[in-house]
Amino acid sequence: MKTRILGAVALLAVAAASVNALFIVPADLNQGEAQRIMYVHVPSAWLAYLSFGVTALAGIGYLWKRDLRLDHVALSAAEIGVMFTAFAIWGGMMWGQPVWGVFWQWEDPRLTTTALLLALYVGYLLFRRLTDDPHRRAARAAVVGLVAAVDIPIVHFSVEWWRGLHQGPTIGSPDRILNPAAPMQFVTALLAVLGAFTVAWAWLMIRRYQLAAAEARLEDAARRTRVAAARRATVAAARAEEATR
């Protein structure tokens, strides 16, 4: 019941924050309507970071405790993170074309490292399919998740470390939130979408975790059936051999 309430709250919050960002907040003086994409681009990027951070932490937790529930958390966060990374890239491209004149530029460090982040976590999800053994899979995936997480700070700080088309961090430090360069109405609209998307992320995480747990039970049942069938076949073969002697 609580998860259903959370889902309803997420739906209402996303709807309200979206209406505010799209129709109520005034357009930016310089960028015009194009700047409205920021309200959905930045939260998508934030949730990608959060998801992959959770994947890395859950991976560490698994390596320490060997509890498969932590692997379910890591898998759930990685899948949802891939979706939000794709959203961040898509939103960035739709913002880039009217503002920069190009959808994409490979020379830009933020764009390229974000594309790498997407590739790394799609690879993480594919890598998980290489083995049927749940503990072996969880341990290997935890290591891959930790290695891939190295790209998160590189993506975030790429705009400060190297020059490129991409602007500096929108939300980089508490000081920038308390003393923003943009008007307060823009900042509150951005924080509203960010909050609403984060609630939606929490609901998705819970549901994806439940799915991972249900799939693990199915996988376990299938493995037991296979083992039982193999045992029966071995016994039958032994009996047949006995009978022929």
Added chain:
Amino acid sequence: MSDALPFVVAGWGVILGGLALYAVTLLRRLAAARRAAGDEPAPHEDRG
């Protein structure tokens, strides 16, 4: 009409649409997995 409007619509549309599609697919996958695992709740039972 602003020249950027199609990009705003495409940007927001794909992201909100994608989010909704993922949520619906997730709920369907969850229901199917629970049915297959034999732990599908009865209609009166709430698993939320």
